[in-house]
Amino acid sequence: xxxxxxxxxxxxxxxxxxxxxxxxxxxxxxxxxxxxxxxxxxxxxxxxxxxxxxxxxxxxxxxxxxxxxxxxxxxxxxxxxxxxxxxxxxxxxxxxxxxxxxxxxxxxxxxxxxxxxxxxxxxxxxxxxxxxxxxxxxxxxxxxxxxxxxxxxxxxxxxxxxxxxxxxxxxxxxxxxxxxxxxxxxxxxxxxxxxxxxxxxxxxxxxxxxxxxxxxxxxxxxxxxxxxxxxxxxxxxxxxxxxxxxxxxxxxxxxxxxxxxxxxxxxxxxxxxxxxxxxxxxxxxxxxxxxxxxxxxxxxxxxxxxxxxxxxxxxxxxxxxxxxxxxxxxxxxxxxxxxxxxxxxxxxxxxxxxxxxxxxxxxxxxxxxxxxxxxxxxxxxxxxxxxxxxxxxxxxxxxxxxxxxxxxxxxxxxxxxxxxxxxxxxxxxxxxxxxxxxxxxxxxxxxxxxxxxxxxxxxxxxxxxxxxxxxxxxxxxxxxxxxxxxxxxxxxxxxxxxxxxxxxxxxxxxxxxxxxxxxxxxxxxxxxxxxxxxxxxxxxxxxxxxxxxxxxxxxxxxxxxxxxxxxxxxxxxxxxxxxxxxxxxxxxxxxxxxxxxxxxxxxxxxxxxxxxxxxxxxxxxxxxxxxxxxxxxxxxxxxxxxxxxxxxxxxxxxxxxxxxxxxxxxxxxxxxxxxxxxxxxxxxxxxxxxxxxxxxxxxxxxxxxxxxxxxxxxxxxxxxxxxxxxxxx
Numbered sequence: 001x002x003x004x005x006x007x008x009x010x011x012x013x014x015x016x017x018x019x020x021x022x023x024x025x026x027x028x029x030x031x032x033x034x035x036x037x038x039x040x041x042x043x044x045x046x047x048x049x050x051x052x053x054x055x056x057x058x059x060x061x062x063x064x065x066x067x068x069x070x071x072x073x074x075x076x077x078x079x080x081x082x083x084x085x086x087x088x089x090x091x092x093x094x095x096x097x098x099x100x101x102x103x104x105x106x107x108x109x110x111x112x113x114x115x116x117x118x119x120x121x122x123x124x125x126x127x128x129x130x131x132x133x134x135x136x137x138x139x140x141x142x143x144x145x146x147x148x149x150x151x152x153x154x155x156x157x158x159x160x161x162x163x164x165x166x167x168x169x170x171x172x173x174x175x176x177x178x179x180x181x182x183x184x185x186x187x188x189x190x191x192x193x194x195x196x197x198x199x200x201x202x203x204x205x206x207x208x209x210x211x212x213x214x215x216x217x218x219x220x221x222x223x224x225x226x227x228x229x230x231x232x233x234x235x236x237x238x239x240x241x242x243x244x245x246x247x248x249x250x251x252x253x254x255x256x257x258x259x260x261x262x263x264x265x266x267x268x269x270x271x272x273x274x275x276x277x278x279x280x281x282x283x284x285x286x287x288x289x290x291x292x293x294x295x296x297x298x299x300x301x302x303x304x305x306x307x308x309x310x311x312x313x314x315x316x317x318x319x320x321x322x323x324x325x326x327x328x329x330x331x332x333x334x335x336x337x338x339x340x341x342x343x344x345x346x347x348x349x350x351x352x353x354x355x356x357x358x359x360x361x362x363x364x365x366x367x368x369x370x371x372x373x374x375x376x377x378x379x380x381x382x383x384x385x386x387x388x389x390x391x392x393x394x395x396x397x398x399x400x401x402x403x404x405x406x407x408x409x410x411x412x413x414x415x416x417x418x419x420x421x422x423x424x425x426x427x428x429x430x431x432x433x434x435x436x437x438x439x440x441x442x443x444x445x446x447x448x449x450x451x452x453x454x455x456x457x458x459x460x461x462x463x464x465x466x467x468x469x470x471x472x473x474x475x476x477x478x479x480x481x482x483x484x485x486x487x488x489x490x491x492x493x494x495x496x497x498x499x500x501x502x503x504x505x506x507x508x509x510x511x512x513x514x515x516x517x518x519x520x521x522x523x524x525x526x527x528x529x530x531x532x533x534x535x536x537x538x539x540x541x542x543x544x545x546x547x548x549x550x551x552x553x554x555x556x557x558x559x560x561x562x563x564x565x566x567x568x569x570x571x572x573x574x575x576x577x578x579x580x581x582x583x584x585x586x587x588x589x590x591x592x593x594x595x596x597x598x599x600x601x602x603x604x605x606x607x608x609x610x611x612x613x614x615x616x617x618x619x620x621x622x623x624x625x626x627x628x629x630x631x632x633x634x635x636x637x638x639x640x641x642x643x644x645x646x647x648x649x650x651x652x653x654x655x656x657x658x659x660x661x662x663x664x665x666x667x668x669x670x671x672x673x674x675x676x677x678x679x680x681x682x683x684x685x686x687x688x689x690x691x692x693x694x695x696x697x698x699x700x701x702x703x704x705x706x707x708x709x710x711x712x713x714x715x716x717x718x719x720x721x722x723x724x725x726x727x728x729x
Contacts, residue, residue: 134161152179170194176211186211190218206233223248230265242269259283260290278305287326297322301329311336317344334359341376353380370394371401389416398437410437428455445470452487464491482514508549529555536561538570541591562587576602600718604634604642608724614704616659620724628660632724653682656725657704666690667702669719669727680721700727 132143134155147153147164154167166182170192173184178194180187186197188209201207205227207218220236224243231238234248242249242263255261259281261272274293281288281295288295289305297308299320312318312329316338321330331347335354342349345359353360353374366372366383370392375384385404392399392406399406402416409418410431423429427449429440446465447455453462456470464471464485477483477494481503486495494517502511503519510524526549530539535554538561539545545559546552560571569575570587576598577583584602585593598607604622611625612618618625621632622642633649634642646652654660655667661684668690669682682702690699703709703726708716710728719725 132157134164136162136164150182150184152182152184176215178215188215188217190216204236204238206236206238224270226269230269232265232269240265242271244271258293258295259285260293260295278303287322289326299326299328301327315349317347317349335381337380341380343376343380352376353382355382369404369406370396371404371406389414398433400437408433410439412438412440422449426458426460427453428458428460446492448491452491454487454491462487464493466493480517482519483517524549527557529557530559531564532556532561533564534561534567536567536570538564538591540564558589560587560589560591562591562593574605576605600724601720603724606641610656610718610724610726613657613724613726614659614706615657619653619656619660621653622724628655632656651680651721651723653723653725655682655684655702656723658702658709659704660684667725669700669702669721669723669725671698671700671721680723682723682725700729702726703728 133145134141134143134157136147136155141155143155143157144167145155146168150164151168151171151173152166153164155161156165156167159165166179168179169181170189171179172189173179177184177186178189179185180194180196187199188195188197188211190209195209197209197211199209200222201209201218204218206220206222206225208221210219210221213219222233223235224246225233227233227238230251231240232243232248233239234241234243239248241251241253242265244263249263251263251265253263255272258272260275260279262275264273267273272293275290277289277291278300279290280286280300281290285295287297289298289300290296291298291305291307298310299306299308299322301320306320308320308322310320311333312320315329316336317333318329318331319333321332324330333344334346335357336344338344338349341362342351343354343359344350345352345354350359352362352364353376355374360374362374362376364374369383371386371390372383373386378384383404386401388400388402389411390401391397391411392401396406398408400409400411400416401407402409402418407416407418409416409421410433411417412431417431419431419433421431423440426440428443428447430443432441435441442458443449443455445454445456446468449455449460452473453460454465454470455461456463456465461470462473463475464473464487466485471485473485473487475485476497480494481500482497483494484497484499489495496517497514501513503514504510505512505519505522506525508522508524508526510522512520512522514520526547528545528547529552530541530545531543532539532554537556537558539556539559540561541559546555558571561569562571562573563569571589571591573587575585577585582598582601584596584598584605584607586596588594596607600608600610602608606622609620609623612620617628619628619632621644622634624632624642624644626632626644630644631646631652631654632642632644633646633652635648635650646654658667661667664687665684666687667682668685669680670690671680690701701710701714703716705716705726708728710716714728716726717729719727
């Protein structure tokens with residue numbers, strides 16, 4: 001865009017010539033405007049091409065020029081596209097974004113004028129004053145021009161030429177909003193003045209701006225709002241009264257829900273005001289008065305309201321009894337405190353007590369308890385206990401008051417002590433009324449007077465009282481070192497002397513400790529020793545012993561050896577007889593054999609057990625039970641306990657009943673030939689009868705006595721050998 005500035009003393013004809021030129025070319029595409037300052041005229045072309053003479057418009061006077069500018073501000077482009085220069089100068093201004101092509105420098109503006117033509121392109125003097133406006137963010141704006149982003153901000157050079165200033169006050173900037181102090185705010189424009197939304201009408205406090213209702217006039221509202229002293233808004237008018245519970249209440253109107261409240265705008269326009277205390281409630285509440293905003297029973301006496309039961313401030317024995325009268329005091333309140341140590345009695349204030357519904361004079365005793373009396377200085381409502389130690393008197397002679405009760409005891413030094421109570425100075429002195437009710441009496445010697453102490457000749461001492469004699473703590477019995485007085489254990493007998501752990505004893509220089517108050521076992525005494533020839537730890541009882549304080553090599557302190565030539569035989573050893581299968585010998589502690597009978601026979605030094613004869617696959621082996629596959633073996637008749645297994649055994653049993661053998665086989669008992677030295681044994685054999693064991697020997701069928709199955713002519717009998725079996729014989 002290019003700006004052509006023409007400066008001349010134009011005549012009307014010259015201006016008309018220019019206008020005629022524009023009219024001659026009405027189809028020209030140039031956009032223009034004009035401004036005049038004195039005699040200076042500015043023509044502005046916003047096209048991208050050059051300026052032609054017909055594109056220039058002139059104004060004949062200032063008002064016309066300004067009007068032309070106002071009619072087409074958009075044609076001027078940016079305010080920076082216009083410039084005002086001094087007279088007699090002409091210049092072409094080229095903005096930064098405009099094309100650089102322009103008419104030749106020798107082109108002159110046509111038209112009659114009185115000033116010489118000025119070629120295009122002549123620069124304006126740099127010292128010309130800038131036009132009035134602002135440069136904000138690198139862009140130029142004319143004076144009073146609005147911000148492109150906010151209608152409420154304008155260019156005000158007088159305030160700032162570099163920042164936006166608040167402007168367009170009251171101008172509509174959005175629906176229901178107007179410019180106010182630089183902000184687009186909701187409000188009303190009334191009589192040319194802007195009011196924020198919610199603002200109060202300055203001429204009527206009950207009217208406000210309600211922009212959502214209308215933006216051009218006041219809106220009635222604000223019911224209940226204060227609009228003056230003792231006044232509130234009601235239907236758009238300011239009235240004297242109250243606004244309570246969402247409704248208008250006239251001044252002086254009563255609360256329909258409470259006769260003791262009314263509208264008093266001078267006190268509050270938003271809540272009920274309590275009527276003065278003592279105001280009669282009236283109506284159906286006759287005889288009642290307002291008090292604290294409530295209708296209550298009471299009395300109105302001398303113009304003052306008193307609640308029912310209130311006390312007469314001039315006589316504590318008078319009260320308001322509304323059921324009796326509401327206009328005067330009523331005598332009453334018997335027993336009520338009316339002064340220090342005083343109670344009401346028949347309407348007067350008297351010194352004394354009120355106990356059990358009756359008046360009691362000061363000092364009067366309780367007829368039911370001689371140890372209680374009326375002491376109004378302590379209590380006017382209950383009995384007071386007489387001082388402990390006060391004699392009960394009358395029929396209770398020899399007794400004294402204690403915590404309000406008449407008791408047996410002693411009154412010593414003005415203090416009562418119960419019977420048996422000890423003296424605080426000497427616990428061996430106690431109150432014994434039978435001896436004296438006014439002095440301490442001594443306890444019997446030996447009496448306990450404190451922990452670990454007993455009385456002795458009237459004083460409390462640490463020690464024991466044993467056999468009617470005092471023994472000091474730690475003293476031992478003269479006849480028994482193991483007895484000592486230990487009061488912490490007992491004060492009435494001896495205790496064990498735990499410290500005596502090495503008391504000399506015996507003739508061998510031994511010692512012993514005290515146990516249970518007697519001397520324990522001496523650790524070194526003379527003993528009898530017996531000769532032990534076979535070294536099994538048991539001595540020969542058939543030789544006399546030797547008494548000695550110390551052990552003798554080869555000698556022992558016991559004599560329980562039944563055979564001192566065989567180390568395997570001694571006290572506790574057992575053996576079966578070689579000739580009698582039912583006898584068991586046991587070596588006793590004195591070296592002699594003790595014989596017992598075995599009902600089922602003897603084997604391996606043990607009485608036999610036949611508990612598994614009927615159990616399949618299990619063989620009895622002395623006290624053991626073995627499987628039939630391992631068998632039971634033992635050496636007879638020696639005292640060798642039987643064991644499971646047959647290796648090295650002289651006698652053995654692989655079965656002890658008919659059901660220990662696999663299917664079809666039988667259990668056979670084999671006895672040795674007479675004098676042959678062979679073994680006894682039981683084993684499974686082929687079905688049928690058991691074979692002979694050899695010359696002179698025997699083979700018998702093993703049976704179960706519970707289920708005998710013997711061949712004809714035989715019975716199931718107990719074996720007479722070492723084996724635990726039955727056989728058919």
